[in-house]
């Protein structure tokens with residue numbers, strides 16, 4: 001479906017890939033709902049979009065189910081039915097499985113998995129009633145394989161594949177498309193916002209390797225408009241998906257030498 005004139009709800013729109021998506025999709029003529037926890041940052045993003053007056057800011061916390069339901073209710077009653085939901089907001093991890101506190105494990109699952117599922121379930125009934133809609137979720141290449149220092153992050157992204165692949169089959173006859181996006185390295189603040197073993201943001205420099213967020217956003221926009229089921233975007237690291245699939249023993253040898261940076 002073309003996004004022109006459609007209402008597109010983006011989570012994690014205050015920075016990185018979500019922010020770049022806001023600029024890309026506003027240029028394609030979409031009307032946007034921009035969400036994350038930081039309202040001021042979202043307002044700045046909205047002002048930098050094409051036709052800011054057509055876009056609204058809606059704060060929410062993916063780890064707080066009540067805030068998601070309140071946000072969905074406000075969007076439904078004050079903005080209108082959502083045509084496209086992009087579950088993009090998320091947090092990463094840097095810490096070994098042995099060292100990582102269970103609270104950090106649960107936090108990553110709450111934000112990356114339960115938050116996306118909860119918001120999806122909030123918009124789904126209206127899409128089913130209307131007989132159309134599209135839901136995208138930003139997973140990762142670590143939704144297809146796992147690496148040292150990212151066990152919980154990889155688990156949260158693998159879980160998204162299980163849930164959204166099944167959902168795709170369930171809602172096919174409702175004319176609702178599901179796109180799972182698997183980026184490799186993208187230059188954003190994901191590294192500095194990643195949780196350490198104690199569950200605190202790492203606070204290091206922004207990720208310097210990888211493709212620009214704008215390039216990633218352009219691929220996501222195309223994947224949604226072309227109703228692609230799954231798409232990989234990034235550099236050499238995306239090849240890991242195929243190495244694991246076709247040469248699993250080789251992949252296991254390689255990945256244990258990866259230092260997680």
Ligand SMILES: NC(=O)c1ccc[n+]([C@@H]2O[C@H](COP(=O)([O-])OP(=O)(O)OC[C@H]3O[C@@H](n4cnc5c(N)ncnc54)[C@H](OP(=O)(O)O)[C@@H]3O)[C@@H](O)[C@H]2O)c1
Pocket residue numbers: 011012013014015016017018035036037038041060061062063088089090091092111138139140141182183184185186187188189190191193207210
């Ligand atoms: N960059 C990469 O290399 C890469 C690779 C693969 C996948 N991804 C995925 O891409 C998505 C976007 O990440 P990014 O790279 O753009 O990182 P980012 O710059 O750190 O952006 C993360 C976004 O998620 C939002 N967010 C975090 N916790 C939240 C919460 N509890 N409730 C609501 N919003 C929350 C943040 O907004 P607030 O702080 O305002 O809440 C921010 O807008 C994530 O799902 C990430 O896992 C990134």
